[in-house]
Amino acid sequence: MIxxxxxxxxxxFVEAALETLTMVAGAAAxxxxxxxxxxxxxxxxDRGGLAQNGLVNRPLGLxxxxxxxxxxxxxxxxxxxxxxxVAGTSIGTGAAIVPLSLAATAFIARLFExxxxxxxxxxxxxxxxxxxxxxxxxxKVLVPEAMPGLIAAVTVTLVSLVGYSAMAGAVGGGGLGDLxxxxxxQRFMPxxxxxxxxxxxxxxxxxxxxxxxxxxxxxxx
Amino acid sequence: xPVSSAPPDPAIRLRGLKRHFPGRGGxxxxxLDGVSLDVAAGEIFxxxxxxxxxxxxxIRCVNLLERPDSGAVTVLGQDLLALDGRALRExxxxxxxxxxxxxxxxxxxxxxxxxxxxxxxxxxxxxRAPRVAEALALVGLAEKxxxxxAQLSGGQKQRVGIARALAPRPRILLCDEATSAxxxxxxxxxxxxxxxxxxxxxxxxxxxxxxxxxxxxxxxRVAVMERGQVIExxxxxxxxxxxxxxxxxxxxxxxxxxxxxxxxxxxxxGPREGEERRLLQVLFAGPNxxxxxxSEASRRFGVDLNIISGRIxxxxxxxxxxxxxxxxxxxxxxxxxxxxxxELGLVVTPVEPQAEAA
Numbered sequence: 001m002i003x004x005x006x007x008x009x010x011x012x013f014v015e016a017a018l019e020t021l022t023m024v025a026g027a028a029a030x031x032x033x034x035x036x037x038x039x040x041x042x043x044x045x046d047r048g049g050l051a052q053n054g055l056v057n058r059p060l061g062l063x064x065x066x067x068x069x070x071x072x073x074x075x076x077x078x079x080x081x082x083x084x085x086v087a088g089t090s091i092g093t094g095a096a097i098v099p100l101s102l103a104a105t106a107f108i109a110r111l112f113e114x115x116x117x118x119x120x121x122x123x124x125x126x127x128x129x130x131x132x133x134x135x136x137x138x139x140k141v142l143v144p145e146a147m148p149g150l151i152a153a154v155t156v157t158l159v160s161l162v163g164y165s166a167m168a169g170a171v172g173g174g175g176l177g178d179l180x181x182x183x184x185x186q187r188f189m190p191x192x193x194x195x196x197x198x199x200x201x202x203x204x205x206x207x208x209x210x211x212x213x214x215x216x217x218x219x220x221x
Numbered sequence: 222x223p224v225s226s227a228p229p230d231p232a233i234r235l236r237g238l239k240r241h242f243p244g245r246g247g248x249x250x251x252x253l254d255g256v257s258l259d260v261a262a263g264e265i266f267x268x269x270x271x272x273x274x275x276x277x278x279x280i281r282c283v284n285l286l287e288r289p290d291s292g293a294v295t296v297l298g299q300d301l302l303a304l305d306g307r308a309l310r311e312x313x314x315x316x317x318x319x320x321x322x323x324x325x326x327x328x329x330x331x332x333x334x335x336x337x338x339x340x341x342x343x344x345x346x347x348x349r350a351p352r353v354a355e356a357l358a359l360v361g362l363a364e365k366x367x368x369x370x371a372q373l374s375g376g377q378k379q380r381v382g383i384a385r386a387l388a389p390r391p392r393i394l395l396c397d398e399a400t401s402a403x404x405x406x407x408x409x410x411x412x413x414x415x416x417x418x419x420x421x422x423x424x425x426x427x428x429x430x431x432x433x434x435x436x437x438x439x440x441x442r443v444a445v446m447e448r449g450q451v452i453e454x455x456x457x458x459x460x461x462x463x464x465x466x467x468x469x470x471x472x473x474x475x476x477x478x479x480x481x482x483x484x485x486x487x488x489x490x491g492p493r494e495g496e497e498r499r500l501l502q503v504l505f506a507g508p509n510x511x512x513x514x515x516s517e518a519s520r521r522f523g524v525d526l527n528i529i530s531g532r533i534x535x536x537x538x539x540x541x542x543x544x545x546x547x548x549x550x551x552x553x554x555x556x557x558x559x560x561x562x563x564e565l566g567l568v569v570t571p572v573e574p575q576a577e578a579a
Contacts, residue, residue: 130338131342132310133310140337
C-alpha cells in the first residue's frame with residue numbers, strides 16, 4: 001500500500017489511521033450531540049433572545065470559554081479523574097475520546113451559536129407572529145435556517161479534532177500523530193513522518209471539500 | 222358581518238397603549254404614548270408616520286409581539302393581554318402578518334413556506350397540501366410552488382409572504398411596511414392584491430407605512446402618528462382633503478400638492494383702485510363638486526376669479542378638486558362669493574402665501 005514502509009510499519013500505519021478516525025469521529029459525534037443543545041441554550045438565553053436569561057447565559061459562556069482557552073494537552077491530563085469515571089480507564093483510544101469530546105463540544109458550541117446568530121431575526125419574529133412555540137422556533141426555524149453555518153462549523157471542528165487527536169498519544173490514545181512522533185521523530189524515520197503528514201493533509205482536504213460541498217447543497221440563498 | 226342593527230364591535234380595539242423603551246443615559250423613548258384606535262371589521266386601516274413615530278411598535282402590539290406597558294388590546298372581542306402563552310399562540314394563528322423584508326424561510330420552498338403556519342398549528346399533512354395550493358392560487362403564484370425564495374423577485378416574495386399569512390385563514394391581516402422594500406410598480410400590484418383579498422375574504426387589514434401614497438391607494442381610514450401619539454384620524458378622503466394637523470399637511474403635500482408654488486403670488490397683479498384681492502383655497506368635494514362654480518360665481522357676483530393652482534384627483538374612489546384662486550373685486554362681493562361657495566358645500570380656506578412658502 002505504501003511501498004517505502006516495511007509490512008510491519010504498514011500494519012502499524014493502518015491501525016494508527018483507524019485510531020485517528022475513531023477518535024475524530026467519536027469525539028465529533030459527541031460534540032455535535034452536546035454542542036447543539038448548548039448552543040441553542042446560549043442563543044436563547046442571550047440578550048434579546050427567545051428566553052433571555054443572564055443567570056444561565058453568563059456562567060455557561062464562561063465555562064465554554066474556560067474549556068476553550070485551556071491548552072488541549074493540559075486539559076487532557078487535568079481531567080484524568082473524570083475520564084476514568086466515564087471511560088473506566090484513562091489510557092487508550094477510547095479514553096482519549098473523553099477529553100477530545102469535551103474540547104470539541106466547547107469549540108463547536110461557540111461556532112453553532114455564531115451560526116444561529118446569523119439567522120435573520122425577522123424570520124424568528126414571523127414564526128412568533130404565526131403562533132409558533134419556542135421549541136418549534138428552535139427546531140423548525142433556527143436549526144434549518146442555520147444549517148449551512150452548522151455544517152461549516154462541523155467541518156472546522158472535524159479538522160481541529162484531527163490536530164487535537166495527534167496529542168492523544170500522551171495518554172496512550174495512539175493515532176497517526178502518535179505514530180509520527182514515535183517512529184518518524186524519535187526513531188529518525190523521515191519516511192514515516194512524511195507519510196503521516198501526507199495522509200493527514202489528504203484527510204483534512206477531503207473533510208473540507210466534503211463540508212464545502214454539503215454547505216453548497218443546503219444553501220438556498 | 223353580524224346581522225344586528227347595532228354597530229358591530231371593532232375587529233381591533235386599542236385603548237390607552239403605552240410603551241416606553243429605556244434608552245442610553247436614562248433617556249426613555251416613548252414609542253407609544255397613550256394610543257387608542259378602533260379598526261372596524263372589513264376595513265383597510267392605515268397608520269402613517271415617519272420612522273420613529275411609534276407605528277411599528279403599535280402594529281406589534283396587535284398580536285403582542287410587543288407587550289404594551291399599559292393599555293388594552295382587544296382583537297375580535299378577545300382581550301389578548303388576559304391570555305396565557307398557549308391561548309395567545311392560538312389567537313395569533315387568526316391574525317396574519319406580512320413584513321417589509323418578507324421574512325421567508327430561505328431553507329424552504331415556496332410551498333413549504335406557505336405550509337409552515339399550518340404545520341405549526343398541527344394541521345395534518347394531508348390537509349395542508351390543498352390549503353397551500355389554495356393560498357398560492359389566491360396570490361397568483363401557483364406555478365412557483367417548488368421554487369426557493371432566493372429565486373423570486375421582491376414582489377413574488379411578498380406574494381408568498383401574503384399567501385403564508387393567509388394559509389391559516391385569518392380574519393385579520395397586519396401589514397408592516399409591506400411595500401416599502403418594493404419598486405413603485407410592484408407596490409401598486411401588491412396593494413391591488415391586498416385590496417382584492419380584503420374584498421374576496423372579508424378581511425380586516427391594519428397596515429403601517431411611511432408613504433401617504435399607499436394610504437391614498439387602498440385605505441378606508443387613516444391615523445397619523447407622531448412621537449408615539451395619534452395626531453389625526455379619520456376617513457382617508459377627509460384627512461387628505463382637509464388635514465388639520467401641520468404634520469399631516471406636510472405628509473400629504475407631496476402626494477396631492479396642497480401648497481401654492483412659491484413666486485406665483487408675487488407675479489399676480491394687485492387689486493384695482495377701491496377693490497381687494499384675496500387668495501382662497503377651494504375644495505371641490507361632495508354632491509356639488511362637478512358644478513361649474515367658478516364661472517357661475519364670476520357672473521353672479523361680478524368678481525374676477527383667477528385660478529393660480531389646481532389639482533383634480535381621486536382618493537379612495539372619490540373625486541375631488543383643489544383650487545387656489547385669486548379673487549378680485551369689492552370686499553362685499555368677495556364675501557358673498559365665499560358664502561355662496563359654502564352653501565354649495567365647497568370648503569373655502571383663506572391662503573396665507575407667506576406661511577405656505579415658508
